[in-house]
Amino acid sequence: MSSEPSIRNVLFYAAACLPSPEERKVFLEHVCRDDDCLKEHLGKLLALESAAAPLFDLRPEKVDETSASTEEANGTRIGRYRLIERVGEGGCGVVYLAEQQEPVQRKVALKIIRLGMDTENVIARFEAERQALALMDHPNIARVLDAGATESGRPYFVMELVDGERITDFCQEAGFDLRRRLELFTQVCQAIQHAHQKGVIHRDIKPSNVLMRRHDGIPVPIVIDFGIAKAATGGPGENATFTTFDQFLGTPAYMSPEQASGGVDVDTRSDIYSLGALLYELIAGRPPFDPKRLKETSIEETRRILREEEPASPSITTGNHKVCDLDWIVMKAMAKERTRRYDTAIGLATEVLRYLNDEPVSARPPSHSYRLGKLVKRNKGIFAAVSIAVFGLWGGLGTSTWLFLREKSAREEQARLHRVADQAREKAEFRERVAQAAVQLGRGNLGEADRLLGTIPIDRVPVSLEAADCHRKVAEWHVLGGRFEQAAERYSSAAYAFSNVDDSDSNTISIDVLAAATSLCYVGELAAYDRIRSFAIQRFSGTRHPQVAEQVLKASLLKPAPQSVLRELDGMAELLERTVNSEAYWSRALRFRAWCCFALGLKAFREGNDDLATLWLQRCSAFPEVYEPRIASSRFILAMIESRKGHSVEARDLIEASRASVERAMQAKLSLGGPDEAIWLDWVDAKLLLDQAIAGLGDPRDPAHQ
Secondary structure: OOOHHHHHHHHHHHHHOOOOHHHHHHHHHHHOOOOHHHHHHHHHHHHHHHHHHHHHOOOHHHOOOOOOOOOOOOOOEEOOEEEEEEEEEOOOEEEEEEEEOOOOOEEEEEEEEOOOOOOHHHHHHHHHHHHHHHHOOOOOEOOEEEEEEOOOOOEEEEEEOOOOEEHHHHHHHHOOOHHHHHHHHHHHHHHHHHHHHOOEEOOOOOHHHEEEEEEOOEEEEEEOOOOOOEEOOOOOOOOOOOOOOOOOOOOHHHOOHHHHOOOOOOOHHHHHHHHHHHHHHHHHOOOOOOHHHHHHOOHHHHHHHHHHOOOOOHHHHOOOOOOOHHHHHHHHHOOOOHHHOOOOHHHHHHHHHHHHOOOOOOOOOOOHHHHHHHHHHHOHHHHHHHHHHHHHHHHHHHHHHHHHHHHHHHHHHHHHHHHHHHHHHHHHHHHHHHHHHHHHHHOOOHHHHHHHHHOOOHHHOOOOHHHHHHHHHHHHHHHHOOOHHHHHHHHHHHHHHHHHHOOOOOHHHHHHHHHHHHHHHHHOOHHHHHHHHHHHHHHOOOOOOHHHHHHHHHHHOOOOOOHHHHHHOHHHHHHHHHHHOOHHHHOOOHHHHHHHHHHHHHHHHHOOOHHHHHHHHHHHHOOOOOOHHHHHHHHHHHHHHHHHOOOHHHHHHHHHHHHHHHHHHHHOOOOOOEOOEOOHHHHHHHHHHHHHHHHHHOOOOOHHHO
16 A cells, blocks of 8 residues: 555644644745645645634644643643643654652653654654753753653653743843853853763754753753754664754754755754854844744745855944954854864853953954953053053153154154065066066067066065966976976966955866975975965865865875864865765766765875775776776775775785876876866876875885885
């Protein structure tokens, strides 16, 4: 028998549970986005249900307390507990105020699966919540008291009753100043840090899940509802996957971009984003994004907003147009790229405490005046006494000191004007040399053009497209002549010149960076290579262009990289991984798709993750298009992996499989690329990896290594 009717029934019931037509419409657009017929069918059923509800009283929200056909009625006994009243509900559970009968009498909160939601996925997620909460033991996290199942087999768990207000409402009604709010917020951070240490991600941090209650007259925040919590490392639910790609779980106004995207790789930094959104509301009095706008728009538009739009800083929202340290803290916590956020919840709390103690915060770009201001503010008494002494001394020095300083200032101003004039003359002279080089290039005199460009230091290259174009053409001339040292210098100049005049996210610049990095590595200029690598990572850290990400990854990993560099490349690697799995994007770009797999394999190898690197490189090799430099480069990395495992024979076989083709290409005249020719960059990169593989294993052609 087909299961289609039961699926339709579940979807119909889930939509009927939603309170407004707008929410039902959004729900149907999401779950039926690939089935217009099903969406139309359910829409008609919902319309009929709305019209018939007054006659048949079928809607869940109209069920009264005595009805036994839907939710549990007041007075129902479940185990040792008697239900008093229904007090709330989440995405898949209903919360009741209940009374425990034995061994002690007390009021508790009992959460139980809702009727119509007991699917395998929902039950698994609910069970995970139960297990996750049982791990917690923190004064700012609601404790789990008991767990079990109803007679019908629906799971439930019992929590301590937290009878309190939302943290934002509580602070507003109590008239708490900013300091009191921030102190409460640091306690919330400590609770989330405890959850993270237990391997649990909350994934729905918002004001309604942080309740305030008083303990001995002292307000204490309590974090509740780990209903969509996800195990960060094994632990609860490790044998079942509750979150599939493209699910939309959480509250959009406080949700991180990666969680909104529906990916399965949400980590603890998603909670850091939500904490930043909570901090934003505690400061500004409203969420960073308008909840009404997010509610009324489509799911895809909501995702776009969270991925691309930047909220106004809290200070601007409150009418203060001067950006302060708290703005820097909030915006770092809510950074779109999770690698730019705080690493831990306690790190965010520590930053807030720095602000409260008038200490410099790491989120703000430091300056001498900023640090001096913080020092003065922390030591007002000392600086006041010093100021009095200084002013007294100044008065005693009198007119002669004033005249001396005035003369010194005049001399310094005159020297500054001379420097400005010299710099202006130098810039004009360098621009003239670039113009002369362009003329020589037009005449075919590349040697003379190179001589003119060689008189301009890399850090003084004029900021112009003409300068970038001249350096690039001369660099290509050097490559074809096998003069890689000169080519490296010209490519570097082209990259700097172009980048300073064009701030777009364009692979026109990143290809020059890759060419410069390849040339510098090949001639052994490793200090210059480190500089061009740092420049590339900083320049393209927020790129949304897959080709740029692929080129910068390769350029940055031609040589082993420190952990700090590898972390800075995480965002680009995530962009490539998302894009390489998008069949629609890559339907006509198989070669470049293979290069993306190669770049991800290279990064995994540099990180020491040999298994992941092997998977990416095998995927790279599986593409039908044969491109020898890429195949050779993949083999040399796999050879280094086999060597690290102690498999020297396999490593030598991989090296020898492509060594001859690479050496032949390097001995022949290299090409700038064409329909039937491999570009010189790819051959030189393969040669660099070949040399590294041989160095790690020993030359297979040397008898001493046979």
